Amino acid sequence: MENDINKPLDNENSADSNQADYHAGFVALIGQPNVGKSTLMNRILGVDLAIITAKPQTTRNRILGVRSFPDKGQIAFVDTPGIHKAKKQLNKRMVATALSAITEVDLICHVIDADAYIKQTARLGKDELPASDAFIFRKLAEVKQPVFLILNKVDKLDAKEELLPMMQDLSERFDFAEIIPISAHKGDNIRRLVDIILSHLPADGPLFPEDMLTDQAxxxxxxxxxxxxxxxxxxxxxxxxxxxxxxxxxxxxxxxxxxxxxxxxxxxxxxxxxxxxxxxxxxxxxxxxxxxxxxxxxxxxxxxxxxxxxxxxxxxxxxxxxxxxxx
Ligand SMILES: Nc1nc2c(ncn2[C@@H]2O[C@H](COP(=O)(O)OP(=O)(O)OP(=O)(O)O)[C@@H](O)[C@H]2O)c(=O)[nH]1
Ligand SMILES: [Mg+2]
CATH class of the missing domain: 3.30.300.20 (K homology (KH) domain)
Known part of the structure; x- marks a missing residue:
């Protein structure tokens, strides 16, 4: 697996690139709390922009993070709060923020903690989906944009053989455009993920100046x-x-x-x-x-x-x- 996001992508410096080769768009990172959405965004940005902690519900706002690949494309990530059962007003606003991001983007990355998912489903039995995942799947059923399933934290899996049945099971539950196992923390498979994201974004010029990182104050x-x-x-x-x-x-x-x-x-x-x-x-x-x-x-x-x-x-x-x- 590749782990160096800063290596030039194919054609990155080619002088004869034209507009049709350039892809740009908004990509929402959604999922349960603590699955590694902010870690993934920071990893691709190459900057510690969003805060990351081991505690769930770290992110409370929508956070824009822009990564430009000269002559190749631009990804405007929208990192979001984890979707969870909300009781307090604060939490309800966090979940609403995450859900509203889904409607505003070109592509959705549904991030799952692969290790936690395998452990949860082992407890619940094969056919049952953890409640919070079921809620997200229902929400995704309403969207028109392509949805990627990102299986994060694969570095934590006891055995890599656990991945395939999980990918099979999840692909039967939703028509994901792509299913991609990664480790945001270690950087595994991130370059491939970037290439696949870019290929699914509209063929369009940059959305933001190429030196822009975020619109956050x-x-x-x-x-x-x-x-x-x-x-x-x-x-x-x-x-x-x-x-x-x-x-x-x-x-x-x-x-x-x-x-x-x-x-x-x-x-x-x-x-x-x-x-x-x-x-x-x-x-x-x-x-x-x-x-x-x-x-x-x-x-x-x-x-x-x-x-x-x-x-x-x-x-x-x-x-x-x-x-x-x-x-
Ligand atoms: N082992 C491992 N840990 C990871 C990976 N990605 C993220 N983590 C850890 O998981 C924890 C949560 O990461 P965050 O990026 O804050 O997760 P989040 O989905 O943004 O969480 P919320 O903002 O609370 O919704 C942190 O302790 C990260 O270091 C990974 O690929 N492997
Ligand atoms: Mg976060």
Missing amino acids: ERFIAAEFIREQILEQTHEEVPYSVAVEIERFVENRAKNMLEVSAIIHVERSTQKGIVIGKGGARLQSIGIKSRKRMQAFFGKKIYLETFVRVESEWSEDPEALGRFGYE
Whole structure:
């Protein structure tokens, strides 16, 4: 399997390429939480744009990530929140965001965690589909665009022989345009996936400038890097009760520095205590690590201040959800 996405694709530098060889379009990455959608997008972009953690429901917004292959094509990925059974308003908005992306794109990649899928179906019995997969399959039945099935995390499979029966079983449940096993984490089969995606996109000129990565505001990206560290460093309900709001994001040109002030909203005072930690140790660690991440991404020194505030029940409050960017 190929793993170097940065190797030139066929004809990448050919001078005589014409418009008909150029394919461009929007590709939605959808699936259950934690299957590796954001990892896959970042892998193809070659940039750590979307945050990734081992916890489900990491992504809460639609995140555009553009990768251009000169003279060959352009893929505009739409990374989405994992589709799950939603109870809170926040979660309902996340699922609605994911489902609305399905209607707006040229191609849909339904990403499955192959290892988890095999273990779940072994428990349920051969003919039963896990409930959340069944829901997604029903939604896909309504769409007109081609749908790829991406079997991710193949590096975790105990035996590669498990793949074939799984591919067979899933191909009988839905008419997928392609079924492609990959490891987003290791990079296996990613170049092939890119080639196949490009070949299914409309023969069209670029949608965005070739040097564009995303339309996400810098403030949003900064807030996400902080949230990533909170997800990494807290447990149980805390990650799901946190929203990060950037209060100030100012470029200090004289110092080539970004000055960032962030408010970390939690829902209860006990959670505030957890985020701050003993003697402020956890908040300090969250600050140090997210500042490093911002520094690498923005290519500038970062001055970061963080404040923790209790905003009770924000995840159920339409006004607060709007303010925190969860439309
Ligand atoms: N072993 C292995 N782990 C992977 C692979 N792809 C992703 N992961 C891990 O799976 C976890 C979830 O990855 P994400 O990319 O955040 O998954 P997601 O689908 O975007 O999750 P949500 O945003 O919560 O919906 C992380 O710990 C990743 O490192 C893979 O190919 N192999
Ligand atoms: Mg994600």
